[in-house]
Amino acid sequence: MTGTKANILLVDDHSLILQGIRHVISQMSEIDKVCTASSGAEALSLINRQPFNLYVLDVELPDTNGFDLIEKIQQKYPDARILINTMHEEIWILKRLTKSPIHGAILKSADIHELTLAIQTILKGGNYLCKRFKSILNRLQAEEQLKEQLTLREMEVLQAIAKGYNTREIADLLHVSGNTIESHRKSLMSKLEAKNAVDLVLKAIHLGIIPLDCK
Amino acid sequence: MKRTVFSLLIMLWGATACLHAQTETGTIDSLKQQIQLAEKQQTSREKLTELYQSLGAEYETLNHDSSYHYLQKGLALYPQPAFHEEGYLQLVNSLANYWFMEGKMEQAKETFKTVAAHACKLKERQYDLEGVVESSIGVCYRKLGMFDSAVYHYNRAIDFCKKAGKPEDVSSTYYNIGVLYHLHKRYEEALTQGLLSAEYARKAHDELMELYANSLVGASYSKLGKYEEACHILKTNIHKALAIQQPLLAMGSLCPLLSTYQLWNKKDSVRTVLRKGEELIRQIPRNSPTALEFYSTQASLYQWIGEYQKSLQILTDNPLIQTQVPYDKFHTLLARNYEGLGNYQKAFEHLQDVCVYQDSIFNGTIKDELSELNEKLRVSDKELKIARLEKEQVQEKEIRLRNTVYFSSVIFLLLVMIFILLHKRKLQKKETELVAAQQYIEGLENERKRLAKDLHDGVCNDLLGAILQIQQQTSSEALKIFTLHTLEEIRSSVRAISHELMPPNFQFANLNEMLADYFSKMQEISGVIIHYVPHPQINWLHISEYIGYEIYRILQETIGNVLKHAHASFIHIQLNEQDGELRIDVQHDGQWEQPTEPAKGIGLRTIHDRLKTIGGNYELKTQGKQISMHIQVHLHGKNHGFR
Numbered sequence: 019m020t021g022t023k024a025n026i027l028l029v030d031d032h033s034l035i036l037q038g039i040r041h042v043i044s045q046m047s048e049i050d051k052v053c054t055a056s057s058g059a060e061a062l063s064l065i066n067r068q069p070f071n072l073y074v075l076d077v078e079l080p081d082t083n084g085f086d087l088i089e090k091i092q093q094k095y096p097d098a099r100i101l102i103n104t105m106h107e108e109i110w111i112l113k114r115l116t117k118s119p120i121h122g123a124i125l126k127s128a129d130i131h132e133l134t135l136a137i138q139t140i141l142k143g144g145n146y147l148c149k150r151f152k153s154i155l156n157r158l159q160a161e162e163q164l165k166e167q168l169t170l171r172e173m174e175v176l177q178a179i180a181k182g183y184n185t186r187e188i189a190d191l192l193h194v195s196g197n198t199i200e201s202h203r204k205s206l207m208s209k210l211e212a213k214n215a216v217d218l219v220l221k222a223i224h225l226g227i228i229p230l231d232c233k
Numbered sequence: 234m235k236r237t238v239f240s241l242l243i244m245l246w247g248a249t250a251c252l253h254a255q256t257e258t259g260t261i262d263s264l265k266q267q268i269q270l271a272e273k274q275q276t277s278r279e280k281l282t283e284l285y286q287s288l289g290a291e292y293e294t295l296n297h298d299s300s301y302h303y304l305q306k307g308l309a310l311y312p313q314p315a316f317h318e319e320g321y322l323q324l325v326n327s328l329a330n331y332w333f334m335e336g337k338m339e340q341a342k343e344t345f346k347t348v349a350a351h352a353c354k355l356k357e358r359q360y361d362l363e364g365v366v367e368s369s370i371g372v373c374y375r376k377l378g379m380f381d382s383a384v385y386h387y388n389r390a391i392d393f394c395k396k397a398g399k400p401e402d403v404s405s406t407y408y409n410i411g412v413l414y415h416l417h418k419r420y421e422e423a424l425t426q427g428l429l430s431a432e433y434a435r436k437a438h439d440e441l442m443e444l445y446a447n448s449l450v451g452a453s454y455s456k457l458g459k460y461e462e463a464c465h466i467l468k469t470n471i472h473k474a475l476a477i478q479q480p481l482l483a484m485g486s487l488c489p490l491l492s493t494y495q496l497w498n499k500k501d502s503v504r505t506v507l508r509k510g511e512e513l514i515r516q517i518p519r520n521s522p523t524a525l526e527f528y529s530t531q532a533s534l535y536q537w538i539g540e541y542q543k544s545l546q547i548l549t550d551n552p553l554i555q556t557q558v559p560y561d562k563f564h565t566l567l568a569r570n571y572e573g574l575g576n577y578q579k580a581f582e583h584l585q586d587v588c589v590y591q592d593s594i595f596n597g598t599i600k601d602e603l604s605e606l607n608e609k610l611r612v613s614d615k616e617l618k619i620a621r622l623e624k625e626q627v628q629e630k631e632i633r634l635r636n637t638v639y640f641s642s643v644i645f646l647l648l649v650m651i652f653i654l655l656h657k658r659k660l661q662k663k664e665t666e667l668v669a670a671q672q673y674i675e676g677l678e679n680e681r682k683r684l685a686k687d688l689h690d691g692v693c694n695d696l697l698g699a700i701l702q703i704q705q706q707t708s709s710e711a712l713k714i715f716t717l718h719t720l721e722e723i724r725s726s727v728r729a730i731s732h733e734l735m736p737p738n739f740q741f742a743n744l745n746e747m748l749a750d751y752f753s754k755m756q757e758i759s760g761v762i763i764h765y766v767p768h769p770q771i772n773w774l775h776i777s778e779y780i781g782y783e784i785y786r787i788l789q790e791t792i793g794n795v796l797k798h799a800h801a802s803f804i805h806i807q808l809n810e811q812d813g814e815l816r817i818d819v820q821h822d823g824q825w826e827q828p829t830e831p832a833k834g835i836g837l838r839t840i841h842d843r844l845k846t847i848g849g850n851y852e853l854k855t856q857g858k859q860i861s862m863h864i865q866v867h868l869h870g871k872n873h874g875f876r
Binding site: 105107108109110111113114117127154157158161167168169170173174177227228 | 724728732735737738739740741742746747749750753762764766767768769803805807820
């Protein structure tokens with residue numbers, strides 16, 4: 019793509035969003051022409067007339083399913099580059115997207131810079147996934163990676179550790195002995211493969227076991 | 234010749250069938266005493282008539298003169314003929330019998346006809362008397378060679394006998410008809426009639442009539458070539474007749490026995506039986522038909538064994554034989570004897586007479602009449618059989634009809650029961666559907682309420698707050714930042730509601746992934762730690778989409794309730810699979826706002842209804858203000874409910 023400017027097709031049934039994105043993309047130096055379509059039929063009509071360097075699609079369209087549109091584009095232009103721009107972050111949609119022949123996916127709620135970054139990355143031949151989607155997929159992987167699930171008591175101990183309590187304080191809080199808390203602490207270190215208490219809390223936050231603003 | 238002799242015998246002996254049998258002397262004495270007593274006591278004329286008639290009848294076969302004497306005494310009781318009285322008619326009938334026994338056929342026939350003409354006018358019809366009289370008239374006509382008239386009267390006799398219903402009269406009529414058949418050489422039919430006669434005689438316990446019938450049966454067997462059977466029956470008959478001192482009846486069977494031996498060509502037996510007959514003949518009236526029959530047989534047999542003079546002598550000494558034997562047969566026998574003696578002129582004259590007689594077409598007519606009579610009898614028998622069969626059919630029809638009515642009733646009742654059951658089931662189904670529809674509508678309304686509440690309490694309040702805040706902002710940059718922040722919050726809030734409502738798609742993610750994602754997002758939104766612990770052994774692919782959907786919604790409801798009402802900081806959800814059952818434990822560290830009535834909330838009712846549809850159940854455990862929930866769902870069982 020270097021040297022030449024790209025033609026982009028934007029497909030979305032919400033005119034405000036369509037106009038907003040068009041405005042942002044039009045200002046990008048890499049972009050030559052931006053075509054828009056508010057339905058699957060309109061998009062197909064444009065696609066049949068000419069190929070585009072990038073297709074930015076929503077998965078929900080009034081007359082067709084976004085995934086069907088992906089398939090049709092792929093059938094006509096097997097090398098077509100597709101970026102999905104969606105409001106949906108449900109796991110089943112995200113998983114379906116990961117199995118589709120697309121080059122990137124972002125949430126409409128994502129930062130505008132993420133949109134431009136995604137377009138640039140894909141036009142350069144790369145792939146792009148927005149932070150939110152990455153985070154969800156990471157959590158999914160982490161859950162699969164987690165050898166053994168934590169017990170209820172271990173979760174209570176982990177929460178207390180994250181709040182900064184020491185062993186004695188936790189033992190008092192949970193009405194058990196210090197040795198028991200130590201035993202849970204060791205088990206937590208082993209399950210999350212953590213080196214120390216700080217690493218344990220960081221990994222727990224990273225895996226989504228405890229939130230950042232843990233009470 | 235042999236045939237001629239035998240036919241003669243049958244004729245003579247058959248004539249006696251309509252007569253009353255001989256009685257013992259004791260009976261006669263008793264009757265005489267009764268008459269004397271009755272005359273002294275001046276008993277009624279009817280009684281005396283009866284006694285004289287009985288006495289005349291008793292003498293009928295023993296002493297013709299005595300019979301005639303007593304009958305005349307009886308008739309003398311009536312200065313004028315009294316044909317309207319049965320007793321008088323019985324007397325006249327006995328008188329006719331006397332004429333018959335005397336061989337005065339014309340006189341006998343006319344007297345019988347007089348009785349018949351008046352018997353039908355009696356106040357109370359005596360069908361038995363009419364039957365006997367008609368049968369007697371038939372016999373007279375037969376004797377006179379007027380076979381068509383004989384057949385006519387036999388027919389009438391049968392009708393009367395049937396009406397009377399007396400088996401002895403039926404037996405007598407069958408016997409007379411059998412004799413007629415025999416005379417016309419229709420031996421098979423004669424045998425049938427003889428057997429029927431014997432059967433009715435047995436029914437009537439009429440021993441004498443049975444002996445007559447058996448003599449006809451024996452004679453028929455003889456003619457059909459069944460000599461052994463014939464001899465056996467006839468010899469038995471003779472012994473029986475002699476045992477009851479009835480020489481006349483014994484002679485009645487002796488004549489056909491002689492003919493049988495003749496046909497069988499047993500001359501020695503013929504001579505023995507002849508000797509026996511010549512002894513017995515002295516015991517019966519000389520001019521009785523039986524005696525005349527024996528004389529004709531005797532003459533025929535002497536001719537057969539070549540003693541022509543002896544045979545001729547018998548025929549000429551007993552001219553009355555001609556009254557018992559058909560004209561042609563009598564003259565043929567005479568011609569044979571003359572021929573044997575070399576008197577060809579005489580023989581020719583007698584044969585010429587026979588030829589003239591036999592040229593008559595009369596015989597052919599009679600045969601036709603007999604066929605008609607036979608046909609009538611057969612039709613009558615068939616009618617009886619048909620009547621019996623019809624009766625059976627009617628009975629069968631009745632049974633069939635009864636069964637049909639019974640089965641129809643049972644089927645009808647069953648149909649009614651089935652109809653009622655089906656109707657009940659239909660009503661139940663309708664009721665269930667109505668309840669389901671009500672629940673569905675209620676569910677929809679609850680969801681709407683909740684959605685409205687979420688929008689009102691969340692989004693609307695946020696928007697109102699944003700408007701107030703924006704109105705208070707003075708700096709444009711601060712306004713911009715605040716507006717963006719507020720809008721983002723509102724968007725997140727709406728997004729959360731939308732995510733909550735979005736139906737899960739099991740095509741691309743399993744229940745575990747969906748729950749993990751949901752809990753993660755709820756943790757993110759609420760800040761409450763949601764600890765989701767699925768057991769690694771759970772086979773998520775085995776959980777059907779239907780059950781998975783309901784479990785997803787149940788846990789959404791449960792967690793939503795806890796977040797709203799329990800003020801928890803930590804929620805622990807554990808899933809385990811054991812014995813085909815999914816067990817879900819939800820625990821938290823919060824405290825319920827209304828611990829006493831947790832089960833009354835809409836949320837719990839929704840959970841209850843959803844669990845019902847998948848055949849699951851739940852249990853709430855309360856410890857102080859803390860409530861934990863335990864849910865069980867059969868993964869592979871037959872689920873209930875509707876969808």
